[in-house]
Amino acid sequence: MSGRTLYDKLWDSHLVTQRDDGSALIYIDRQLLHEVTSPQAFEGLALAGRRPWRLDANLATVDHNVPTENQAAGVEAIADPVSRLQVQTLDSNCDAFGITQFKMADPRAGIVHVIGPEQGATLPGMTIVCGDSHTATHGAFGALAHGIGTSEVEHVLATQCLVAKKMRNMRVTVSGPLGFGVTAKDVILAIIGQIGTAGGTGCAIEFAGEGIASLSMEGRMTVCNMAIEAGARVGLVGVDEKTIEYVKGRPFAPTGDLFDAAADSWRTLVSDADARFDHEVTLDGTLIEPQVSWGTNPEMVTGVHGQVPDPTQIDDPLKRGAVERALKYMGLTGGQSIDSIRLDRVFIGSCTNSRIEDLRDAAQVVDGKRVADSVKQAMVVPGSGLVKAQAEAEGLDQIFLEAGFEWRDPGCSMCLAMNADRLGPGEHCASTSNRNFEGRQGTGGRTHLVSPTMAAAAAVAGHFVDVREWL
Amino acid sequence: MQQFIRETGCVMPLDRANVDTDQIIPKQYLKSIHRTGFGVNLFDDWRYLDPGEPGMDHSTRRLNPDFVLNDARYQGATILLARDNFGCGSSREHAPWAILEYGFRVVIAPSFADIFFNNSFKNGLLPVTLEADAVEQLFALASAENPLQLTVDLETQTVAASEGFSASFEIDPFRRTCLLEGLDEIGLSLKEADAIRAFEAQHRQSQPWLFTHS
Numbered sequence: 227m228s229g230r231t232l233y234d235k236l237w238d239s240h241l242v243t244q245r246d247d248g249s250a251l252i253y254i255d256r257q258l259l260h261e262v263t264s265p266q267a268f269e270g271l272a273l274a275g276r277r278p279w280r281l282d283a284n285l286a287t288v289d290h291n292v293p294t295e296n297q298a299a300g301v302e303a304i305a306d307p308v309s310r311l312q313v314q315t316l317d318s319n320c321d322a323f324g325i326t327q328f329k330m331a332d333p334r335a336g337i338v339h340v341i342g343p344e345q346g347a348t349l350p351g352m353t354i355v356c357g358d359s360h361t362a363t364h365g366a367f368g369a370l371a372h373g374i375g376t377s378e379v380e381h382v383l384a385t386q387c388l389v390a391k392k393m394r395n396m397r398v399t400v401s402g403p404l405g406f407g408v409t410a411k412d413v414i415l416a417i418i419g420q421i422g423t424a425g426g427t428g429c430a431i432e433f434a435g436e437g438i439a440s441l442s443m444e445g446r447m448t449v450c451n452m453a454i455e456a457g458a459r460v461g462l463v464g465v466d467e468k469t470i471e472y473v474k475g476r477p478f479a480p481t482g483d484l485f486d487a488a489a490d491s492w493r494t495l496v497s498d499a500d501a502r503f504d505h506e507v508t509l510d511g512t513l514i515e516p517q518v519s520w521g522t523n524p525e526m527v528t529g530v531h532g533q534v535p536d537p538t539q540i541d542d543p544l545k546r547g548a549v550e551r552a553l554k555y556m557g558l559t560g561g562q563s564i565d566s567i568r569l570d571r572v573f574i575g576s577c578t579n580s581r582i583e584d585l586r587d588a589a590q591v592v593d594g595k596r597v598a599d600s601v602k603q604a605m606v607v608p609g610s611g612l613v614k615a616q617a618e619a620e621g622l623d624q625i626f627l628e629a630g631f632e633w634r635d636p637g638c639s640m641c642l643a644m645n646a647d648r649l650g651p652g653e654h655c656a657s658t659s660n661r662n663f664e665g666r667q668g669t670g671g672r673t674h675l676v677s678p679t680m681a682a683a684a685a686v687a688g689h690f691v692d693v694r695e696w697l
Numbered sequence: 698m699q700q701f702i703r704e705t706g707c708v709m710p711l712d713r714a715n716v717d718t719d720q721i722i723p724k725q726y727l728k729s730i731h732r733t734g735f736g737v738n739l740f741d742d743w744r745y746l747d748p749g750e751p752g753m754d755h756s757t758r759r760l761n762p763d764f765v766l767n768d769a770r771y772q773g774a775t776i777l778l779a780r781d782n783f784g785c786g787s788s789r790e791h792a793p794w795a796i797l798e799y800g801f802r803v804v805i806a807p808s809f810a811d812i813f814f815n816n817s818f819k820n821g822l823l824p825v826t827l828e829a830d831a832v833e834q835l836f837a838l839a840s841a842e843n844p845l846q847l848t849v850d851l852e853t854q855t856v857a858a859s860e861g862f863s864a865s866f867e868i869d870p871f872r873r874t875c876l877l878e879g880l881d882e883i884g885l886s887l888k889e890a891d892a893i894r895a896f897e898a899q900h901r902q903s904q905p906w907l908f909t910h911s
């Protein structure tokens with residue numbers, strides 16, 4: 227018998243029942259909740275007269291709808307009554323059912339995928355679900371983490387289990403070392419550029435190789451976060467000492483002897499050397515350049531020294547049509563160089579890139595410089611209240627403010643523009659978020675996905691530049 | 698859950714790959730705390746020429762005459778024909794809710810994004826995966842002057858049209874049964890409550906650190 231992959235191990239250790247028809251019940255250790263995908267689940271639960279199976283497995287926060295200014299005022303700070311009601315509904319549901327929640331103005335609140343790891347509520351070896359596709363982020367800890375829909379949120383609340391079918395195993399190996407100034411965001415964008423937005427459909431992707439092992443935990447989270455943009459619900463990285471160090475001492479993490487016992491167990495959370503994967507992809511990490519997306523899905527991406535593709539050079543009519551449509555939406559010309567794209571706004575934030583290291587990296591680039599006059603707005607939105615406080619303690623807020631950036635309260639913000647932070651029609655934005663879909667950051671808005679350092683440099687230059695020349 | 702046995706209806710061809718959930722139902726409509734009210738905002742950015750906000754009277758908005766949903770031929774369509782990777786993007790179940798409420802019961806595509814695929818079954822919307830060739834044929838038939846009437850039968854797992862088209866599709870048996878019988882999945886899982894409890898007790902013993910809480 228060949229060895230098991232990390233995914234196989236996590237699956238096996240959570241399998242409650244395997245049904246004859248191929249489906250299975252798997253036990254869920256942690257459910258993270260937020261205001262957008264939970265109200266209908268709580269309503270369903272209440273209508274059926276059901277109670278949550280295990281209260282302490284749940285943790286809730288508000289993130290998608292919250293304004294990024296004046297959060298200290300609590301829900302009253304939300305001007306839009308529809309948004310306010312959704313946030314209040316989460317508050318009242320958590321109160322009524324007894325679920326731990328970080329409400330607005332609680333410094334521990336923030337983007338759900340930032341606070342899980344920050345609190346140690348994300349632990350290696352767990353199964354984790356959340357009604358949000360970027361739940362893949364938590365796989366950076368060697369946890370089996372998926373995004374689920376609202377019906378499944380209700381199912382997990384009621385049964386502590388998920389009806390699931392085993393996925394296929396895929397491994398993406400990034401050989402190393404990564405080049406100077408190349409970040410986790412560039413790595414994942416390059417991967418998606420290579421395998422496509424459906425490249426990982428039906429698979430759990432394990433990211434491996436020196437290019438991944440050399441990343442910090444926060445970098446690994448950035449990579450796993452965007453597994454979903456490669457079509458995979460699950461991204462994974464095997465546990466190593468960095469993982470264990472990161473978890474140690476966090477509020478929800480075990481302590482003392484229990485921590486040591488846990489750490490011994492966590493060290494086994496790696497794929498066996500003879501494990502077999504259904505798909506294997508390898509990238510030469512030494513060749514990855516800083517990436518910039520030019521189109522309307524994340525596989526439409528290229529290196530900073532590249533060009534926007536020329537549709538007349540594409541034979542396949544479906545592909546050509548897609549590129550033409552994307553260029554039209556983006557207001558770009560085939561063959562145009564990436565560094566000629568001028569920016570109207572810059573957004574540093576989102577569950578992909580709003581952690582303390584992201585902010586440190588971006589601050590280092592802008593330190594002592596000014597946002598270009600042609601850029602209407604450049605904003606930094608920390609991932610959580612605690613990230614914000616940490617950044618302020620290090621003086622990063624002052625660096626950003628002096629450079630002409632806005633320094634905001636935490637939340638999803640312009641990543642999906644459900645609150646007031648959004649692009650106007652036709653505006654180009656250098657964004658550290660994860661989706662460049664049409665209208666994602668505001669109707670008619672044009673998103674270019676980049677790393678925090680690339681976004682910071684673009685803010686200063688007013689157009690894309692190779693940030694490595696600035697470091 | 699709404700039962701699904703078979704559906705005969707008109708096919709609307711949506712000729713784009715990678716249709717994402719932000720297009721199916723834009724985020725401003727996700728602020729609702731209800732399961733209904735999304736049908737009028739299905740494909741909002743493509744369907745209307747003016748930007749939409751929740752609470753608007755959508756009957757007064759300007760329709761985009763170039764978008765297929767507004768094509769007179771496809772009014773009352775119940776089967777949506779799409780291209781690769783349909784439903785990619787977020788986990789929002791509002792996407793299948795909007796598609797269903799608009800009136801579609803089936804989406805046919807060569808491939809679907811995983812979470813959307815899964816969410817569809819929970820709501821009585823049948824996603825049917827067909828070979829690329831078959832989808833191509835359907836696009837040709839559905840784009841003709843006379844709209845295509847198709848029957849999608851879950852019992853026999855077939856798709857057929859009087860124009861001579863027929864194909865069969867694969868479906869996971871558990872999902873098939875749930876749809877055919879309109880089963881409550883939570884109720885089904887709770888029948889296994891003893892097994893869940895037993896697993897939980899053993900899990901707590903072998904990995905007690907998974908049960909710590911701050």
Ligand code: SF4
Nearest residue numbers: 360576577638641642
């Ligand atoms: S930051 Fe963006 S991608 Fe992440 S959870 Fe919020 S809306 Fe979703």
